[in-house]
Amino acid sequence: MLTKLCAEDCGPPPQNKMLCLFASHISQGEMKEEKRTSPAVAMVGFIQGCKWQMQQLRQYLTAKHGFETVQTLFKEIDNIFIRSLLSVQKTIINDKHCFELYGYDILLDQDLKPWLIEVNASPSLTASSQEDYELKYRLLEDTLHIVDMEGRLTGKEKRVGGFDLMWNDGPVYTDVGLETLGSSCLVANTHLAYFKLQTAGPKGAYSSQKKKEGEGRSCIRYRCGLTNTIQDVLNQRPGWVEVKDDGDWDFNWCDVGWLRENFDHSYMEEHVRICHFRNHYELTRKNLMVKNLKRYRKTLEREAGRLEASKCDFFPCTFVLPSEYHIFVEEFKRSPGSTWIMKPVARSQGKGIFLFRKLKDIIDWKKDGSRSEEQKDEAQVESYVAQRYIENPYLIAGRKFDLRVYVLVTSYIPLKALLYRDGFARFSNTRFSLSSIDDQYVHLTNVAVQKTSPDYDPEKGCKWQMQQLRQYLTAKHGFETVQTLFKEIDNIFIRSLLSVQKTIINDKHCFELYGYDILLDQDLKPWLIEVNASPSLTASSQEDYELKYRLLEDTLHIVDMEGRLTGKEKRVGGFDLMWNDGPVYTDVGLETLGSSCLVANTHLGCVNDRQKQLQQLLKPFPGQKRT
Incomplete structure (x- = not known):
């Protein structure tokens, strides 16, 4: 774990005989991405790519290892500061006009031994969050207090703001320690991470600074x-x-x-x-998606019980071939005659997909599973997933369909996800039947497949808007049944994202627009089929073009390169904030139904009056008048 520590060397007098050092106790612990696999990172692996305040880290370590152990650790860290500065005391050219604010990078190993990694003469002062901004504001403000251009100090202070004098031509001891513990017990005057100062920079300074950056750019280059x-x-x-x-x-x-x-x-x-996170494929490759969901379900069962884990039972029984071939065969033999579907793990648009009921149909993968490593390297067989086929899909006019839903993730730590109100149902062009498992026009709903059908009509297409589907289902099954269905669909989005939250490398520069494919069975149970990192943005009709244009326009509103949002919005255009480090509830529901009834802030398939909402929410672009 890299720990960013700050110390100010006010410099010895011209004779270079005395070292005067202040150490700040308002610093932060920083997790750097490149160190995320080190042994010590396992302790706090859930904050990949983020920062902890030093107080949080000290509290965590104290709770886990005890007060005395952590006290010893921080004494050893103090020793690093002193010894490193003494090592260059006779080398640094002293000048009374100069001072230095150092940024120390310290690594802890699993035995809680601190290691000096490097010392920065220009530690980063750019803020990555409001909290980070306030910390650095206090740090720099107190630095100027110590430099004391106004001449307000006596020079005998042991503490100035968040800085403690730890060395002044020798170790400095705290007066409080002497009074409390007795003169025979000398306590070093260092308080790294003991408490946080209450003084802070101007409220909202970081957010206003961020907004000004967006407004200051004359154009955005894309x-x-x-x-x-x-x-x-x-x-x-x-x-x-x-x-x-x-x-x-x-x-x-x-x-x-x-x-x-x-x-x-x-x-x-x-x-x-x-527009992508670095390892987006953890959710969008079929084999990795299932691996992460299985692991997440096991974790839930262990920590929260079977009932909570059952909320993850929304993906079909799946095996990765050829690596899990033998496990698959055992499951296959338990239900002879059932239908399975094979999908390449990294292809899209229905390419390479086929259905089967006999093991001989996948004999190539069986052979590959028994080959030596050398043979595998010579001719690598493409990985597939074998998935139990949903034999009882919900049909409309005798045809199978699935749903394409859009979810925008702007951060994984903390997880922040928005659900788009619009989407569509993709229908097959041929009536459903299990008698012919080789007919892709019956079983695959991908537009890329269906548009090659001989009787495909490009003007009519094969899609329903999500609002049409919701109205149809409500008319047929009732409001409450459909409300429950869409809640279960929301659950799929949240659980799937949580399953990869600790795996995806979070990066503040990245966002992801996912295309979820959901299948309904005849019992109105939703099943997650796959998640697409690059959902098709090519329009198949004018209506489809308008939907995708609105979707992408609202995506850019949320990414907010222009700095027009506050960051607290629950809705932007057609997007509703459904998760922000926890579930988000609608304000309307609270007012109407009472505070005891929380209504999720999701509106998939509901009215999308985005234009009216955007006019109220967004100020005009630079040079534009509000209409």
Whole structure:
């Protein structure tokens, strides 16, 4: 665990015989991404890529290891500061005009031994959050108090603001310790992480600073690797200018191939945004999605019981082939004659998918499972998932369909997710039947598959708007039944995101627009089929184009490159905030039904009066008048 510590060396007198050192006790613990697999990180692995205040860290360690152990640890850290400064005391050219604010980076190993990693002469003073801003504001304010250009100090102070004098040509001891413990017990005058100062920078200074950064840019430079609806949305956004090839950009809507090749080599400034998280595939590759969901369900069962774990029973029985072939065969033989579906783990648009009922149909994967490692390296067989096929799908006019729903994640730590009100149902073009498992037009609802059907009508298409579907289901099954169904669908979104929260590498520059595929069975139970990191943005009709245009426009509103939002909005356009480090509830529900009845802030398939809401919410773009 890297611990960022700050110390101020006010410098010895011109004779260079005395060292005067103040140490701040208002610093923070910082988790750096590149260290997330070190042994000590396991203690607080749930804060990957984030910061803890030093007080939080000290409380955590004290609760886990005891007061005396942690007291010894912090004494050893104090020793690092003193010894490192003494090591250069005779080397540094002393000048009474100079002072230095050092940023120490300390690593703790699993035996709680502190190691000095490096010392920074210019520790970062850029804030990553409001709390971080206030900490650094206090730090710098107290630094100026000690430099004392106004001449308000006597020079005999043992403490100034958050700084404690720890060395003054020798160790400095606390007066409180002498009074309390007796003169024979000398207590070092260091209080790293004992308490937090109550003084702070101006309220809201960080957020206003962030907003000014957005307003200060004359234009937003974007790069787009796609040529469909997103390109139109970006082109028509006021103040946005496209850059080509290697030009500098502020916003990048890239494909996952570009991300894989370039993300790790790209330096991104504070304001820059990109449309994928680094390891988005933990949720969007079929095999990894199932692995993470199974692990999450086991954790829930162990920690919260079977009832809570049962809320994750929304994905079909699934095995990864060829690696889990033998386990799959055991399950296959338990239910002879049942139908299974095979899907390549990393392909989309229905490519490579087929149904089977006999083991001989997948004999190639069985052979691969028995080959040696050398043979596997020579000719790697593509990984597939074998999944129990939903043989009783809900049918409308005798046809199978699934749902495409859009979820936007702007942060994983803390988890912040928004659900889009619009979506659609994708229908197969042929009546459903299990008599012919080889007919892809019956079993696959992907538009890329259905539009190749001989009787496909491009004008009618094969989609229903989500509002149409919800109205149909409500008319047929009643309001309460459909309300329960959509609550269960919301549960799928939340549980699937929580299953990868500790696995996804969180990055403030990243966001992700997921396309969820949900299948309903005849009992109105929703099943998660897959999650897409790059849901198709190519329109199949004018209605489809308008839906995706609205979706992408609202996505850009939330990413908010222009700095027009406060960050507290529960709704932006067609997006509703459904999770913000915990469930979000609608204000209307609280007022209407009473505070004891909490109503989730999700409105999938409900009225999307986004234009009216946006006019009330957003101020005009620079140079625009409000209409």
